[in-house]
Amino acid sequence: DIQMTQSPPSLSASLGDKVTITCQASQNINKYIAWYQQKPGKAPRQLIRYTSTLVSGTPSRFSGSGSGRDYSFSISNVESEDIASYYCLQYDNLNTFGAGTKLELK
Amino acid sequence: QVQLKESGPGLVQPSETLSLTCTVSGFSLTSYSVSWVRQPSGKGPEWMGRMWYDGDTAYNSALKSRLSISRDTSKNQVFLKMNSLQTDDTGTYYCTRDRAGPDYWGQGVMVTVSS
Numbered sequence: 029d030i031q032m033t034q035s036p037p038s039l040s041a042s043l044g045d046k047v048t049i050t051c052q053a054s055q056n057i058n059k060y061i062a063w064y065q066q067k068p069g070k071a072p073r074q075l076i077r078y079t080s081t082l083v084s085g086t087p088s089r090f091s092g093s094g095s096g097r098d099y100s101f102s103i104s105n106v107e108s109e110d111i112a113s114y115y116c117l118q119y120d121n122l123n124t125f126g127a128g129t130k131l132e133l134k
Numbered sequence: 135q136v137q138l139k140e141s142g143p144g145l146v147q148p149s150e151t152l153s154l155t156c157t158v159s160g161f162s163l164t165s166y167s168v169s170w171v172r173q174p175s176g177k178g179p180e181w182m183g184r185m186w187y188d189g190d191t192a193y194n195s196a197l198k199s200r201l202s203i204s205r206d207t208s209k210n211q212v213f214l215k216m217n218s219l220q221t222d223d224t225g226t227y228y229c230t231r232d233r234a235g236p237d238y239w240g241q242g243v244m245v246t247v248s249s
Contacts (some may be wrong), residue, residue: 030197062235064179071228072179072237078234115178119235122192123169123181 029043030118032052040134041106049129051116056096060120063092067112068122076101098108108133136160138240139169139231146219146247156212156240161208164207167232168212173242174225174230184232193214210229219247 031054041047046130051061059079064072074083076092077097103110111133116126142154156168163185170182183193185203193201202215212229224247230236 050178060234071242072236073239074235074237085236113178117181117235119232122184122194123172123235125179125181 030057030117030121030124032118032126033123034116034129036129037127038130038132040132042134043106045106045110045134046102046104047106047112047122048100049116051094051099051101051118051126053097053099053118053120057118057120060118061092061094061099062117062119063090064109064117065112066115072115085113097100097126106131136231136238138231138238140151140164140229140240141243142227142243145246146223146245148220148247150219151215151217152219152223152245153229153232154214154229154243154245157211158210158229158231159232163207163210163212168205169230169232169236170212171215171228171230171236172223172225173228173241174222176223179228181231183215198235209238221247223247 044062061116063076066072080092094102114129118124136157139157145178166185171179171186173179173200183203200216205212226242228242229240231238
């Protein structure tokens with residue numbers, strides 16, 4: 029099974045900051061990674077698929093990059109509505125979620 | 135529009151079997167795969183298993199011995215059965231449509247394992 033190591037577990041940011049979350053897979057996942065946002069009491073929402081493709085409706089301040097085993101997800105100009113938990117997911121071989129990153133306001 | 139809705143009991147006794155139903159609309163089960171994902175309160179999601187569009191199944195190796203996923207295409211339903219439930223199986227259970235990872239999610243159903 030492919031393991032996904034996501035860091036950091038939590039992030040504290042001010043409005044307007046840029047934040048970055050990373051995920052490392054236990055093997056090459058061929059860019060088959062998606063990123064999700066989850067707010068309390070809601071189902072996760074897919075923001076990015078295939079490393080860097082924004083899902084319809086995802087604001088352009090969200091971005092993704094990476095290859096091989098190493099991937100990152102960034103939010104530029106953090107807004108209050110971005111306060112949430114974020115998860116990576118590999119879908120190269122079945123599915124594995126990262127443990128998550130909780131984004132809080134400083 | 136694409137919709138998924140989970141249904142099933144909210145409370146299950148330890149050692150009993152959990153049975154959940156996912157009813158979908160807005161897409162065909164023979165064109166898209168459907169997965170089950172669960173999430174303990176305060177923790178991250180865990181992918182449980184998938185009903186492929188062609189009727190095949192795939193399971194998380196950690197749950198494979200306890201889990202079964204099936205479907206009824208005439209009713210647009212996918213079913214989950216998991217046996218030998220324990221308290222750490224408590225959480226919210228979602229069904230999802232799969233396209234480059236889950237793209238549409240149901241609202242989830244909270245399942246509590248308790249006597």
